[in-house]
Amino acid sequence: MNNDHTLAYFLEDLWAKGFKLSDEDVRFIYFGNNSTNAPAWKTIIAVRVTLKFQHTFDPSFFMSVLEHISNPEIESKRGAYHALEQRGLYNRQPSA
Template sequence: MRQKESLAYYLEDLWSKGFKLSDEDVHFIYFGKNSTNVEEWKVMLALKETLKFQHTFDPSFFISVLEHLSSPAITSKKTAYVALEERGLDSTSKN
C-alpha cells in the first residue's frame, strides 16, 4: 500500500485478490472517511489492519482504528504503526 494510491484503487485491488466487500461495507468505509476527515492513506491503513486482525470487515473495529489514526500527531505510516502498537495491535505478529 503506497500513500499515493487512491482508496478506490485499493478497494478494487482487494476485490481482484478475492476479498469481496459488500456495497454496504464500501459505503461504510467512505462514511468513515468522510466523518473523520482523514487522508485516504489512513483509511486504507485502517481497512488493512481491520482485515488483518478480524479476517473480515468489521465496521465497529474499522471505525475504532480509523478514529485512532485520525490524530493529527500521526503523520506517517511509521507513526501510525507505533500508535497502533501502543494500543495493543502489533501488526508484525499477524502477517
C-alpha cells in the same frame, strides 16, 4: 492522485485479490473516511488492520482503528503503525 481515487484503487485491488467487500461495507469505509476527515492512506491502514485482525470487515473495529490513527499528530505510516502497536493492534514481523 486524488484522495478518493487512491482509496478506490485500493478497494478495487482488494476485490481482485479475493476480499469481496459488500457495497454496504464500501459505503461505510467512505463514511468513516469522510466523518474522520482522514487522508486515504490512514483509511487504507484501518481497512488493512481490520481485515488482518477480524478476517472480515467489522465496521465498529474499523471505526475504532480509524478514529485512533486519524489524530493529526500522526503524520506518517510509520507513526500510524506505531500508535496501533502501542494499543496492541499491530504486531511488526521480525525481519529476516
